[in-house]
Every structure is written in structure tokens, then in C-alpha cells.
Amino acid sequence: MSSATLKIDDKEFTLPVMVGTEGERAIDTRKLRADTGVVAYDQGYGNTASCESSITYLDGEVGVLRHRGYPIEQLAAYSDFVETAYLIIYGELPNATQRKDFGLLIRINAGIETQMQKIFEGFPKDAPPMALLSSIVGSLAAHYPQLATNNFETDLKNFDLAAAIAISKIRTIGAMIYRYQRGLPYVGPRQELSFCDNFLHMMFSEPGSDYTVAPEVAKALNLLLLLHADHEQNCSTSTVRMVGSSAANMFTSISAGISALSGPLHGGANTAVMGMLQAIHDEGDDGTRFIAAAKSGSKSNRLMGFGHAVYKNFDPRAKIIGKACDEVLKKLGIDDPLLAIAKNLEQAALKDDYFLARKLYPNVDFYSGIIMRAIGIPMNMFTVIFAIGRAPGQIANWREVAANPKGRIYRPRQIYVGPTKRDYVPIKDR
Ligand code: SDX
Numbered sequence: 001m002s003s004a005t006l007k008i009d010d011k012e013f014t015l016p017v018m019v020g021t022e023g024e025r026a027i028d029t030r031k032l033r034a035d036t037g038v039v040a041y042d043q044g045y046g047n048t049a050s051c052e053s054s055i056t057y058l059d060g061e062v063g064v065l066r067h068r069g070y071p072i073e074q075l076a077a078y079s080d081f082v083e084t085a086y087l088i089i090y091g092e093l094p095n096a097t098q099r100k101d102f103g104l105l106i107r108i109n110a111g112i113e114t115q116m117q118k119i120f121e122g123f124p125k126d127a128p129p130m131a132l133l134s135s136i137v138g139s140l141a142a143h144y145p146q147l148a149t150n151n152f153e154t155d156l157k158n159f160d161l162a163a164a165i166a167i168s169k170i171r172t173i174g175a176m177i178y179r180y181q182r183g184l185p186y187v188g189p190r191q192e193l194s195f196c197d198n199f200l201h202m203m204f205s206e207p208g209s210d211y212t213v214a215p216e217v218a219k220a221l222n223l224l225l226l227l228h229a230d231h232e233q234n235c236s237t238s239t240v241r242m243v244g245s246s247a248a249n250m251f252t253s254i255s256a257g258i259s260a261l262s263g264p265l266h267g268g269a270n271t272a273v274m275g276m277l278q279a280i281h282d283e284g285d286d287g288t289r290f291i292a293a294a295k296s297g298s299k300s301n302r303l304m305g306f307g308h309a310v311y312k313n314f315d316p317r318a319k320i321i322g323k324a325c326d327e328v329l330k331k332l333g334i335d336d337p338l339l340a341i342a343k344n345l346e347q348a349a350l351k352d353d354y355f356l357a358r359k360l361y362p363n364v365d366f367y368s369g370i371i372m373r374a375i376g377i378p379m380n381m382f383t384v385i386f387a388i389g390r391a392p393g394q395i396a397n398w399r400e401v402a403a404n405p406k407g408r409i410y411r412p413r414q415i416y417v418g419p420t421k422r423d424y425v426p427i428k429d430r
Contacts, residue, residue, distance in 0.1 A: 008036055022057055024049075039413045046309060049233075050410070051241060055088055055396045056232045060310035063361075065317065067230060068092070076320050081225040082106065082195050085392035088230050089163055089399070103195075105164035110172050110189035110198060116143050120180045129384050130262035132177045137170055138255030148249035152402045155249050159402075162250050163395045170254075170391050171195065174384045175202035196221045199388070204376065216331045217375045221385075223324055224368055227317045228386050230393025231364075232310070236261035240394045244401040245410040257394045258387050264304075267390075269365035270382040273305035274373065277338040280345075287344040295354040305342075305366030306349060312359035321367045322346075325374075334374050342367060 002017045004027045013036050016028040026049045033039050042048045058065045065072040067088050075084050079093075086094045086102050094102060119139055123132050141148035147162040149155055155162065172189060179186050179202075187205045189198050196218045205211035231237065240257035244250070261267035280290045294303040308315055329336055346362055349355040372382050401407055 056230045058232050060312050063313040063316050081222050084226045088392040089396045106168045107191045109165045109168045125181045129177045134255050134258040136173050140251035167391045171199050171388045174388050178203050220328045225389035228389030235266050237397050241397050241401050242410040244398040250398045253398050254394045267383045267386040270369045274369035274379050276304045277341050287341050291348045307360040308363045314361045315363040317364040318362040325367045325370050339370050
């Protein structure tokens with residue numbers, strides 16, 4: 001193993017250098033404070049590896065994304081969401097029996113018990129759907145206490161069932177939130193339907209009607225969920241690992257991850273992109289004026305769906321979704337003016353030094369909202385779709401933490417910059 005030398009004042013320290021299977025190198029600072037008395041400072045952890053993981057590899061410089069070694073382009077072309085979920089969680093593509101058993105476990109655990117349905121009634125109908133999703137997913141720990149013991153050994157023994165319940169019920173809860181907020185009766189899952197068909201059935205069927213899912217709609221949703229299935233140590237998945245590191249159960253940890261995902265800089269960006277495109281359209285702008293404003297650098301004027309904490313090149317998912325956009329809208333016979341504006345923005349930004357100098361390229365959220373709108377998903381449900389897709393990655397990362405015999409609770413340090421020691425002053429003297 002190679003090493004790094006650190007010189008502090010007049011002393012030199014040698015730190016081991018770790019190397020990953022893709023050649024990534026990290027200075028192992030686990031003993032830094034004990035050996036040197038200092039800590040490393042990395043606001044936002046942008047240069048810090050919090051863990052060793054075997055699930056997803058991405059190279060932000062060249063735009064590579066692989067799940068358990070399989071390129072996202074191949075999974076998008078040949079796999080489907082449930083199969084990719086199995087790969088991400090269990091580490092290998094399933095054989096026919098494993099795929100059948102995994103799919104069946106998901107199908108038989110799709111329902112939400114009557115007692116659990118009562119939770120929805122406690123929420124205002126106009127509440128943000130992600131606030132309902134994180135709360136109701138967290139309640140799975142209450143409804144399945146035998147799967148949520150906060151005891152790694154027991155929780156891991158029940159892992160397969162808990163994982164199937166999480167994937168299946170996060171999807172069902174998402175559909176029920178949609179129905180509840182529109183005052184529509186719940187539509188229960190049908191065990192014979194595939195994952196996406198069942199979701200669309202629970203979202204859009206009317207009791208007594210013979211709603212049939214259009215294959216191109218189900219295919220588009222399948223692709224979107226697959227492309228969102230995992231993405232290394234992003235803000236929300238790292239949150240799942242952080243919470244799981246305290247031996248909190250999977251459902252509770254995923255609920256925290258869903259909360260982190262709701263932010264507009266993260267999973268909420270798909271909604272923010274559509275709001276941005278709609279505002280540009282309503283102002284009669286083709287995107288030219290907006291691009292100029294987006295270069296102001298203020299967080300409130302950003303070109304949403306552009307830029308990424310890791311990708312300094314095209315997000316490979318954006319390329320796949322951008323291509324699928326044209327295909328899906330053509331098949332559905334939809335001419336969405338927002339797509340033309342999005343393309344104008346992309347072409348303008350990719351020629352503009354402001355964006356090029358900062359390596360700002362389209363990310364997964366730039367085009368995903370256009371497809372979701374085309375298949376009938378309302379804008380306030382876009383991030384819920386993201387959360388449904390991200391469940392396998394969060395489950396797999398929780399399991400890596402829970403199953404790590406040498407794992408430690410996540411407890412970062414800080415650099416204190418507050419007031420130094422001072423004595424209490426009675427209120428009469430203040
Ligand atoms: C996701 O991490 C993941 O993997 C996340 C994700 C996943 O699958 O889990 O990929 C999903 O969250 C995708 C990102 C979705 N968010 C957005 O599209 C929101 C818009 N993008 C930005 O807010 C921003 O690019 C971030 C939050 C994504 C990344 O922020 P960074 O890496 O902290 O970048 P930064 O804020 O330090 O910006 C660097 C520079 C700044 O300019 P200067 O101060 O150097 O002059 O780039 C500018 C920023 O002002 N900048 C933008 C911009 N993004 C960054 N300027 C205009 N428009 C933008 N979108």
C-alpha cells in the first residue's frame with residue numbers, strides 16, 4: 001500500500017493511501033487526529049470518502065456510471081427497474097428463479113393495511129407530497145416492528161422481506177398520496193400486474209373502470225425508475241448511511257433519506273426544472289433571457305437541472321433521458337413546448353463560457369420532468385417518483401452499513417468558530 005506524507009509545523013506524518021478497484025485513491029485519515037492532533041476540514045464532504053462501497057461507481061470527470069460494474073447505458077437498454085433493483089441490492093444480476101421470487105415478494109407485499117391507511121387522514125390535502133412520503137415510510141417501522149428492531153443482527157435476518165416491503169410499499173404509498181390529495185378513493189394493488197403497471201393502476205384507475213396501462217407509458221416510467229435507482233454517496237443516500245450507522249432500522253433510515261431527497265438542490269430539482277421551463281414559456285421567452293439571468297450566480301436564479309456536485313461532464317442519465325424524451329413524446333403524440341425550451345437552454349448553455357468554465361452540464365433532472373408530465377404524473381409528484389426509484393440504492397447502502405462488522409457510527413468533527421469561554425451574566429446586568 002502506498003502512503004502520503006503530511007508535514008505540520010516541523011513534524012512529518014505518514015498516512016496510508018487506499019486504492020479502490022477502479023484505481024481511485026484516498027488518504028486514510030482515520031488516525032489523523034490521534035496521530036497529529038488536527039482534523040481535516042471538508043465542508044460538504046466534496047473531497048471526502050465516507051465509506052468503502054461496492055454498489056455504484058461513477059466517474060464525474062468523464063461521465064461514467066455503473067451499478068455493480070454494469071454500465072448504466074446497458075442496464076437502461078436491456079434491464080428493467082426490478083431486475084436492476086435486485087442487482088443493486090444483492091450484487092449480481094438475478095437468474096430466472098431469483099428474478100421470479102424477488103418479483104413475487106414485491107407483488108405480495110404491495111398492499112397498505114387498513115390501520116396504516118388512517119395515517120393519511122392526519123395530513124392536510126395540500127401538504128407537499130414528500131412530507132407525507134417521508135412520514136408514512138417512517139411509520140413502516142411501527143407497523144412492522146419485527147422487521148425494525150434497531151438490532152443489526154435481527155434486522156439483517158429479516159432483510160429480504162424488509163427490502164421487498166420497502167420497494168413495494170414506497171411505490172404504493174406514493175400512489176395513495178396522489179389519490180388522497182385529490183379526494184379520490186384508494187385503488188388497491190393487483191398482484192398480477194408488473195411493478196410499474198401496478199403503480200399506474202393505483203394512481204389512475206377509477207373503481208369499476210377498466211383502466212389499461214399504455215405500454216409506452218409503463219416503459220417510460222420503468223426507465224425513469226431504473227435511472228434513479230442508485231447514485232453513489234449523494235446527499236440522501238449518505239443520510240441513509242448516517243442514520244443506519246446508529247443501528248436504526250431500514251425503514252427509519254430510508255425515511256430520513258427521503259427527507260434529504262426533498263430539497264430543490266437535490267431530488268426536488270426535477271420539479272424546479274419544470275417550474276423554470278413553465279415560467280420561461282409563460283414569459284414568452286425561448287430561454288435566451290433566462291440563460292443570461294442564470295449566470296448571475298445567485299442560487300435563486302440557477303439553471304435548474306444543470307450542474308452536479310460530482311459530474312463535471314454530461315450526467316450519463318441525462319443523455320439517456322433526453323433521448324427517451326423525444327421517443328416517448330413522439331409515441332404519445334405530444335408536442336410539449338417546454339421540451340423545445342429545454343433544448344434551447346441546453347444548446348445555449350453548452351456554448352456559453354459561464355457554464356463551460358464551471359463544467360455545468362445537464363443532470364438527471366433536466367429532462368425527467370418532461371417525460372413524467374407526458375405520462376400524466378403531476379409536477380408535485382415528480383420527486384416522489386425519484387424517491388420510488390431510489391429505494392433500491394438506499395436499501396443497498398443501509399445493508400452495507402448494517403452488515404459491516406468493522407462499521408462505526410457516523411460522527412464527523414467540526415472546527416469551532418463560536419465565542420471562547422465567558423462567564424454567565426445575570427439578566428439584571430445585561
Ligand atoms: C441530483 O449527488 C448526486 O448524485 C445527486 C443526484 C442523484 O442522483 O442523487 O445526481 C441527483 O441532486 C442532481 C442535481 C439536481 N440539482 C439541480 O439541478 C439544482 C441546480 N444545480 C445546482 O444547484 C448545483 O449545480 C448543485 C447543487 C447540483 C451542485 O452544487 P455544487 O457542486 O456545490 O456547485 P456550487 O454550488 O459550488 O457551484 C459552483 C459554481 C458557482 O459559481 P461560482 O461561485 O464559482 O461563480 O457553479 C455555479 C455556482 O453559482 N452553478 C450554477 C449552477 N450550478 C452551479 N450556476 C447556474 N446554474 C446552475 N445550475
